[in-house]
Amino acid sequence: MTNLADNDLLTLQHEVQQLLGRCLLRLQHYELLIKAIVAHHRLSGPINDMERSRSGRVGATARKTLGALVGDLLGSYVVAGEIEPPEASQISLPEGVNSFVMQMSLNLSSEDFARVERDLRDMVRLRNNLVHHFIEQHNLRSLDGCRCAQDALISANNRIDQNLNQLREWAGTMEEMHRVLSLILQSEEFKTEFTNRATSKTKVGFDTSGIVCALRKAYCALAVDGWAPVAEAGRWVAERYPEEKPAKYGCQSWREVVHKAPTLEIRYLELRGHRTPCYRECDITLEWR
Known part of the structure; x- marks a missing residue:
């Protein structure tokens, strides 16, 4: 009986590890999509050096945490109500140098914005909980603890997938906006x-x-x-x-x-x-x- 129980526990522990690994991989995909949106929805700088400006923004975004990225996303790409024009005054250039300011935004109703903000903040908390506190919260040395951990991870995975699908839709919208912008520039x-x-x-x-x-x-x-x-x-x-x-x-x-x-x-x-x-x-x- 002891051997059977030990085997069951090892099996459950292995399943928990697989579920946790899947959640973390999906979270990394989620974070990469947010970085892409934050990095590419806005661009500003001298017209003759736009590639350097773009590369600098991508590099700065790559170093940010998920919480910081969500803060950048809200009110900049995801907005509620009227969209304010980008501040060209933020660009400090010598007189006579042509500058370019571009910003893409997804305009939502106030209710949708509040829902999206709540979902994004929840994803930050979910990520931090899985990375830093999951083992503290679940006793993986017992069958009941492993089963509880399984349920929590299945729920987390579903939430990650739902939010990841939302990000994919936003990324698709941004890609379309880049296409439109290309037509405008030409x-x-x-x-x-x-x-x-x-x-x-x-x-x-x-x-x-x-x-x-x-x-x-x-x-x-x-x-x-x-x-x-x-x-x-x-x-x-x-x-x-x-x-x-x-x-x-x-x-x-x-x-x-x-x-x-x-x-x-x-x-x-x-x-x-x-x-x-x-x-x-x-x-x-x-x-x-």
Whole structure:
């Protein structure tokens, strides 16, 4: 009986070790994704030395703890309400040197922001608990202690996976924003702004049109869980800004308007049993001085 009990304990201990290892590996993946988002959502510096500025930001981010990264993420990439323009004044350059300031942000409702902040803070506590305190909290020399540890690790792994999926979605959004930014930088309007050394925010055609600005206001009024139905937003705009119609901009529908706007993201969600086109805004702010 003693040998059987010892074998059962060794088996459970081995399973706990595997589960703990999986959690720690997933946490490292989670941390790397946050570092990538923090490092690449903002960029500033002299226009002729942007690669050095980018490399410096990546290097500085690589040395930060998960708690510090979460602090950088909140209010910078993940924001609630209106997005403040980046502060060009933070760049100290000699007179006559062209500088570039870029910031990408994910705009959430106040409720969603509070939920995301809570989830991010919980992940920091979960990581620190697994790394520093797990053995203190679980008696791995007993069968019951190992079973309790298993349950805790399975729960932790599920939470890590949920939050990791959220980060992957944000990273995908950022990748799309980088694609849009690349198109902006190659546009004739951007080149004109650069040539003229404009001091105002770059205006990039359709995305600053009246109808897209109205859709942004509709989003703030209608968004639930970070998304607003396109059709409902169209009705909202039509009631308040009747002059802003899709046909005025060469579009056949509100869905086409959203699709054409570089900083509006469209996605089909299941609402009340129907596949419904919804959208959210992902702002890119550019500033020259």
